[in-house]
Amino acid sequence: MSDDPKQKTIGAVETSFDILGVLSDIEPAGVSEITEELDMSTSTVFAHLNTLLQQGYLVKNDTTYRRSLRFLADAGAIRQRCEAAQLLDEKVDELASMTGEIAGAATEERGQRVMLFRSAGEMAAGDKIPIGEHSYLHWTSLGKALLAHLPAARRSEIVDRHDLPRGTERTFTTRDALGDELERIRQQGYAVDDEEHLRGVRGVAVPVFNTEDDVIASVGLTGPRNRFQSSYLTELLSSLEYVKNEIEVRNQYYE
Structure with a gap:
């Protein structure tokens, strides 16, 4: 339709x-x-x-x-046209190698989070999410990092279209609660998924901006709840911020 x-x-x-x-x-x-x-x-x-x-x-x-596999060829060509695609691919692999966790990069399309790149480090508990997977923005760190930095009218349009389905009892399922969460993300500069999509899984992600300060992607790390505790998340966030800054700076020279 x-x-x-x-x-x-x-x-x-x-x-x-x-x-x-x-x-x-x-x-x-x-x-x-x-x-x-x-x-x-x-x-x-x-x-x-x-x-x-x-x-x-x-x-x-x-x-x-x-x-x-014609679809694979088409999808690969489309992905390479995404802004900073080459850098995102390179840095996702670097993150996975550096942290040992599952690293990923995503973008927003048609109001959903689309997985662009994904790489599993040596400690990865599992990596079954396929490249190109579409999912709701409001229940993963990658998605929330994107949603928080879209224009207010666009955020409202996305919620109108897709609603706020529940993944677990921790999912933000009301506009007010999600609005507070997105404001917190904008203030602190990163998003956390505290078992909001899948029980036992946590994640942390940061937004990536272009030179016009438009959010073009998010980069994040995902892993098991028992390992992704607050002190460890702080360590991972340091790695993410470093990668985010490098992508944004180097992307200026790719434009």
Whole structure:
């Protein structure tokens, strides 16, 4: 569906994306499985599958279909166009190596946190979040570091669109509570996720700005609650601030 319901959309294009959405959940899948999921005619589903196949966005094995690596090529090219992408990639790897934890960089798109880069250090407890994952902004340190520094009207628009779903009992689920948290983040210069998305997981992140003082990304570290205590978070924050400053300074020369 269009972001603006008043804008006209093309039904055939929506159908193709509906099919891709089904494949993201159950691939590889055959025509009958997709037809059942979408309650569409076999001929319609087959026509769309064949079109996507011919355009290189699907792979067919016998009678089943899956999305192709063409999406990876497209996504990689798009990611490289993000501001300071090369620096973010380099510094995320450096952070993971330096701290031993899971390091990540994210940006905001369509009101969600999008994971751009991720790297696991030697102490990482696990790293199952895929590159490109979209998630709510209000329940991770990476997301809150972004949300806090967006214009007020944009923040309100995002909450109107996505609401404030609960991840755990610690998630900020009211506008007033989230507003206070975002103000605290702006004042202190960093965001903390205190098991707000997943129980047992904490994180700390800082915003990254361009020369116009617009937030373009956030960089953070994630790990288990028992290790991410206050004194350790202070150590990690020092590493994050160093990386943030280097990205911002060096980004001036990439523009």
